Amino acid sequence: MRVTIVQGLEQAYYNLVHMVAEFLPRFVVMVVIILVGLLAAYLLGHMLRAVLRLTKLDRVSEDAGASRVLRMADLPSMTELLSRSIFWITWVGFILIGISVLGVAGLQEQISRLFRFLPEVFIAMLILFLGLVLANFLSRAALLASVNAGIRSPKIWSWSIRFVIWILAISMALEELGLARQTVLAAFSIVFGASMLGLAIAFGLGGQDLARRALERYLGNSTKEKYKEPQPL
Amino acid sequence: MADETFLSDDLLRQLMSVGEVDLLVGILSHSSANTMRRAAHYVEKSLQQNFVRQRVAIISVDGGAAEDAGSDYHSGDGQPGDSLNSKGLSSLRTIHRITAGFNGTPSLGLALRTILSSSDLLRAKACAVVSPVTSSASPEWVANLLRPAFRDNFDFVAPLYSRHKFQGLLARNLLYPMTRALFGRRIRELYSDEWAFSSRLGTLCLNEEDVWREEAVRSRPEAWMGISALTSDFRCCQVYLGEKPPPPDGAGPDLVEVLRQTVGSLFWLLETHQQAWMERKGSEPVPTFGPDHAVTAEPMEINRARMFEMFQNGVKELGPILQLILSPETFASIQGIATLEQQFFRFGSELWVTMLYEFAASYHHSVINRDHLVQALVPLYRGKIYAFLAEFSEASAADMEAVSEHLCLEFERQKPYLTEKWKVGVEVKS
Numbered sequence: 001m002r003v004t005i006v007q008g009l010e011q012a013y014y015n016l017v018h019m020v021a022e023f024l025p026r027f028v029v030m031v032v033i034i035l036v037g038l039l040a041a042y043l044l045g046h047m048l049r050a051v052l053r054l055t056k057l058d059r060v061s062e063d064a065g066a067s068r069v070l071r072m073a074d075l076p077s078m079t080e081l082l083s084r085s086i087f088w089i090t091w092v093g094f095i096l097i098g099i100s101v102l103g104v105a106g107l108q109e110q111i112s113r114l115f116r117f118l119p120e121v122f123i124a125m126l127i128l129f130l131g132l133v134l135a136n137f138l139s140r141a142a143l144l145a146s147v148n149a150g151i152r153s154p155k156i157w158s159w160s161i162r163f164v165i166w167i168l169a170i171s172m173a174l175e176e177l178g179l180a181r182q183t184v185l186a187a188f189s190i191v192f193g194a195s196m197l198g199l200a201i202a203f204g205l206g207g208q209d210l211a212r213r214a215l216e217r218y219l220g221n222s223t224k225e226k227y228k229e230p231q232p233l
Numbered sequence: 234m235a236d237e238t239f240l241s242d243d244l245l246r247q248l249m250s251v252g253e254v255d256l257l258v259g260i261l262s263h264s265s266a267n268t269m270r271r272a273a274h275y276v277e278k279s280l281q282q283n284f285v286r287q288r289v290a291i292i293s294v295d296g297g298a299a300e301d302a303g304s305d306y307h308s309g310d311g312q313p314g315d316s317l318n319s320k321g322l323s324s325l326r327t328i329h330r331i332t333a334g335f336n337g338t339p340s341l342g343l344a345l346r347t348i349l350s351s352s353d354l355l356r357a358k359a360c361a362v363v364s365p366v367t368s369s370a371s372p373e374w375v376a377n378l379l380r381p382a383f384r385d386n387f388d389f390v391a392p393l394y395s396r397h398k399f400q401g402l403l404a405r406n407l408l409y410p411m412t413r414a415l416f417g418r419r420i421r422e423l424y425s426d427e428w429a430f431s432s433r434l435g436t437l438c439l440n441e442e443d444v445w446r447e448e449a450v451r452s453r454p455e456a457w458m459g460i461s462a463l464t465s466d467f468r469c470c471q472v473y474l475g476e477k478p479p480p481p482d483g484a485g486p487d488l489v490e491v492l493r494q495t496v497g498s499l500f501w502l503l504e505t506h507q508q509a510w511m512e513r514k515g516s517e518p519v520p521t522f523g524p525d526h527a528v529t530a531e532p533m534e535i536n537r538a539r540m541f542e543m544f545q546n547g548v549k550e551l552g553p554i555l556q557l558i559l560s561p562e563t564f565a566s567i568q569g570i571a572t573l574e575q576q577f578f579r580f581g582s583e584l585w586v587t588m589l590y591e592f593a594a595s596y597h598h599s600v601i602n603r604d605h606l607v608q609a610l611v612p613l614y615r616g617k618i619y620a621f622l623a624e625f626s627e628a629s630a631a632d633m634e635a636v637s638e639h640l641c642l643e644f645e646r647q648k649p650y651l652t653e654k655w656k657v658g659v660e661v662k663s
Contacts, residue, residue, distance in 0.1 A: 062599035137602065140554065144608040147550045148489045150543050154550050230535055230618065231479070232403035232491045233424055 023102070030098035037094020045087035052079040066133045124173040131169020135162045160195075167191055240350055244333045248354050251329045255287040256280070256379055257357035259348035261294055261341055261426075262365045269293055272365035275372045277328055283376035287383075290329040292351050294344040342451035345458070349439040352432065359383035360435055361390075362455070364426035366478060374474045378429040381470050381522060388467035389459055390429035391420045393521065394477035398528045398625070398633050399535065401477075402618050405637055408495055411589060414644035415503065415651075416463045417513035420471060423459040424495050427474070434462050444505075449498035456495070460502045464509035473523030489611050497607045500596040507597075511652055516645060528630040540619045541578065545571050547612020554609050558595040563588050567613065580620035582643045588613065590647060594654035 052058075061067045061078035070078065096111050139162035146154030171188040175181060240248075258276050262269055273291055280289045333347045345362065352360045359382035361375055374392075381387040394401075404424060413419050430438075438458055444450045450457045462469050503510060548555070548571040556564055566584050573579075596606050625633060 059599060062601075140602075140605055143550065144554070144605055144611075145489075147543075147547050148608060148611045150539070150546075229488050229540065229615075230402050230622070231400045232488055233401055233495065 026102050030101050033098035033101065034091075034095050037091050037098070040094065041087045041090035044090050045083045048086050049079060049083035052082060057082075120176055120178070124176040127173045127176060128169055131165055131172070135165035135169070138162075138165065160199075164192070164195070240347065240354075241334065244331070244347070244351070245354075247331045248351055251290055251331065251355060253288065253356045254290045254329070255358050256284060256289045256383060257348070257352045257355060257360040258289070258291045258375055258379070259294060259344070259351075259360065259362045260291065260365055261344045261348075261362055268365045272363070273330065276363065276375050277330075279372035279375040280328055282372065284379070284383075286326070288326050290331055290355060290357075292331040292333060292348055294333045294347050340451040342445060342447075342454045345454040346439070346445055349435050352435050353439055356432070357435075358432050359429060360432070361429040362427060366426070371475055374427065377472050377474055377522070378427060381472055382429040382431050385470075386431070386468065387470045387520075388431040388434040389462035389469040391422050391459060391469070391471045392425050392427050393421060393471045393473040393523070393525065394425075395473075395475060396477055396528060398628070398630065399622060402621065403491065403495065403614070406585070406617060406621060406640065407589065407614070408499060410637070410641040410644045411499065412460075413516045413641055414648055415510040415513070416460060416506075417510075417516045418463050418469060419516055419518045420459065420463070420469060422471070423456050424453060424498075425455060428455050428459070430458060430462070431467075434458070434465075434467055437461060437465060437467075447501065449501035452494040453498040456498050457502060460506060464506045470520040470522065473521070473525070488614075489608060492611055492614065493604065493607050496610060497604065500593050500603070500607070503593055504597055507655070511655075514648075516641070528633055535622060537619055537622055538575070540615050540622075541575050544612050544616030544619060547615070551609055551612065554601065554605070557600050558606060558609060559588060559591050563591055571616070575623075578616075578620055578623065580617045582640050583647075585617055586640075586643045586647045587650065590651040591654060593651060597655055 057079050058067065058077050061070075066078060070076070070081065076084070096115065100108050100111050139158040142161050143154050143158035146157050151157070167188060171184055174184045258280065260269065260272050260276065262272070273293060276291050280287075280291070331351065333344075333351070348360065348362060359379055361378045361382070363375055363378070378390055378392065381390045404422065408424055409421050412423055438461055441461075444457065459469070548567055552564075552568070555567065559567065563584070567588065570578060570580060570584075592606065592610055595601075596603055600606065601609075625636065628636070
């Protein structure tokens, strides 16, 4: 009995030592990989920041209206955002590689699944961001054009454009992630179709006079005198 | 030196057959072939009467109608003694006619580049650029433009016109006073359809390789050329041409497009020549040939109520955009006057100038997309013009001049404010 207990304890001790002996080098390797990753991520982020500053990306971003969107979302400048993103993507990548070296069963599969899913997440985020920038830019262009042309309720046009682009971007992002594809497609078709039908009905029934005037203007039969301004030059 | 690869083979062939000339007249247009033919006829008449002994060439640079115009353009190839001559004088030399078409998207900038390259290859001593519409007004215009550049060694010759007191209000309230205050020379018509220049200035501009794709140069090359002359301390002058004819169809050009081209171009020029304008103080007159510009005051019907409504609506709807462009104090002032009744509405010179300088600084710092920024100015310009029309509907020409001078001095007075706003942003950005 006593011998059996001692043998059991010895076996447990040997197993523990064996496990530690097996785990410790892997752990050290993981720590090394994470530290190397930190260094690599820092260098990559720093280099990207320098290159983007040299290429004046922030000016381009300002011109495209992207910087304003970032400011609205309380995010840093485009250069800073990309540099920080590359830092974190690189480092998280190294951390995951390091964890996979530990050889913990089950975790490896989850990590590889995450790796497989990462590009899709990245693309979906990119689609959302571009959609946001495009919606902002085009809605502002529509607002300015409507105001300067003297069109009534210019914000309706501006918001309609913003809304349509958002819906489109969100649908595309969800489609990219593969989440409820059929539902997203059906929802998009319903929302978009309903909006267009609603506009058509509103314009055709509610705005018969407006439709007639628009057609008259289009066909050149308008009896109303065109608004003239003094010659600017 | 002209970039010969930029010119088409056909144009090079024509230029080589001409050889060298003393004077070159470029007709810039996207007009119909008939308009071009008529313009060429008037230009030729002017040259035959006024430059009898000089070797001259006319180059027609036209986007849409080049082929059409060209088919008939060469046929009357400037024979001396054409029936055009009314003074009994005729050119002793052949007047050459050249046609240049576009390969790419036509633009005034591309057309000017073609004229500059041709002028360089033909070794022209002076060159005038005219539009088909205004060159038909009087044959004397072309000669009057060319004379100072050819005989008096001026490098840039700007036109002066006689106008109705309510025409050219953008030039009167914004372009002239702002350009004068910042670049220090009193040239009234930098944004015009006709101007002349020396071979020296032509070569300087032609050697600018990087600017030809810029929208400001593509749409308003004359302003860029004028400012280049001013900032390089070239000799500039003005010459009185006469009454500026109205646009061909009787309607004015689209205001938004005009502002995008002219104000956008001016703001871009401020950025590209910032060293030059920041160092200058005050302003000096430039030599003027003929009378100074004249103002006429016949009654004119303008829908002022609609203009005021568009101003008020613009301030209300574009509030968030204007807040990004203007300082809080200026924005509050604009909002304040937008709530006034029509009969009490005034847009003071001080507020107008402050607002424009803040627009210019915000353009420089790209606070929002630059094209959007210029478009956001349109309702405010309408407000200023409404106030101007209301205030000076009964004013005489002398009163109008006094008001213009006061505005110019206000622009000069507030110039340090623009410099400050301009530099503050630079420091923050860097």
